[in-house]
Amino acid sequence: MATRILIADDHLLVSQGLQAMLSLSDDLELVEAVADGATAVEKVKQEGIDIVLMDVSLGNGINGIEATRQIKEHSPETRVVIITMFTDPGTVAEAVKAGADAYVSKSSTREFVLQTLYEVVNGRSVLDPNVTDGIFGRISNRDPNVLSDRELEVLQELTHGHSTKGVAERIHVSEETVKSYLKQVFRKLDVKDRTEAVAEGFRRGLVH
Structure with missing residues (x-):
């Protein structure tokens, strides 16, 4: 295609x-x-x-x-x-x-x-x-600016342990949109799951 x-x-x-x-x-x-x-x-x-x-x-x-x-x-x-x-x-x-x-x-x-x-x-x-x-x-994948403001917002919500549905409700988007953001976060941070994303986010100083 x-x-x-x-x-x-x-x-x-x-x-x-x-x-x-x-x-x-x-x-x-x-x-x-x-x-x-x-x-x-x-x-x-x-x-x-x-x-x-x-x-x-x-x-x-x-x-x-x-x-x-x-x-x-x-x-x-x-x-x-x-x-x-x-x-x-x-x-x-x-x-x-x-x-x-x-x-x-x-x-x-x-x-x-x-x-x-x-x-x-x-x-x-x-x-x-x-x-x-x-x-x-x-x-580059090692710079905080690689994540958009929305992607950083989703990553921050992950640090609080919210589910996909919970994140969607908190930032006022659909669950599918949150899933799309998560895919981008995982790709840009070169991680496989939420736990790794949060750990990498803290390591880079992207979340607090």
Whole structure:
């Protein structure tokens, strides 16, 4: 089954270039191209998107970072690849904190962007070499920022011994959503179960 991709970029030429790139692969299916963050969030809710190619600056309305945060809250398993001209450490850090799975400069080669898509499908985070080396630690599996705010919240609830149902009630989401968050927490912390997740969380100082 092809990986379903949504493009969110308000620059027509960039959007068309990304669409042309996706058309070269039988494994990648373009669902739609949109020009603003709010529409991107709604499309993820409606269409079952696997990957969002997201610009940071999206003109009117919410920007790509806020759109990423909302997408991850609603659909933790949807991968978000930020593709932008902004490579300053502050913007990169904000994007990763919002839950972005990869950060790619628009100056990257087509081959690098395609490889990034395949990497994130397989659960790996990617940082473009064009981005400051000092930011790399912020998206590695040993940095607290690898977990989104919601994932940290779920991890904190685990320290109190709450069941999946209990966590869902406390943070006001469905049990299925909590299960999705847990899968992401386990993957990012490289652990197998709740007990290991809590222990690793304390070791890294993510919970108290």
